[in-house]
Amino acid sequence: MAPEYLSHGQFSVKSDVFSFGVLLLELVSGKDRRSPLGHDDSEEYLLSYAWRNRRQGTTADVIDPVLRVTSSFQIDMLRCIHIVLLCVQENAADRPTMSSVVLMLNSTSLTLRIPSQPAFYLPNSREWESSTSSRSNTMEPRSNSDVSISEYGPR
Template structure:
């Protein structure tokens, strides 16, 4: 769910790109974003993908079945990069769905390098911490 909807109940023209690219990252990783790791203090799929990107090892998020059967990692890397661009917290920093489709259809479009967004840099709160924050 796009941050602007999750936090404020507002949709934007780029909310669909956010959701689509979360789905792309789920397909690439073979894991659901909502149940990436069941431990309450563990990082989620988006944080994990960002950490791997920052470490220079983005292919670590790829499902082994895809990683070892894919002859061209360039396409997978492009999808990861596009996925990270689409999950930017700031609506202005995300591409539109039209741009996402054009990017997937063309190798001539150069993608920006994703930058870590604020919500991915913040530590993830447990449900107990969230409840305490609500009543603070």
């Protein structure tokens, strides 16, 4: 589920994009998003695992070995993971629309933006300490309104 829905009950078309990204990552990796992945004696979940591998230049490690049939197919899977990371960005406004996702999946000539950190990315302790020490403790203002705006479009 999209983080904005879990934390604030806000649901939009960008929530669907988030869910699609998670589903696509599960398909490409062959792993369940809820199952912890053992790495260096720590627990890491699928979104964190994909993000860490992307940052380290080892994105191919995320791909299910069964899907690494040919190098051209692997290139397609790497593109899918890049699109996944665009879909699961923490800020819903940064996520592409579903029509853009379909366009990105169907066109290899399209240049993809660089994704920002995904929602639920759990940095290791050193990254966490450095990011929290530089972060301010101010709260963002939030609306108390129970009304939300939804965008509708063809499927």
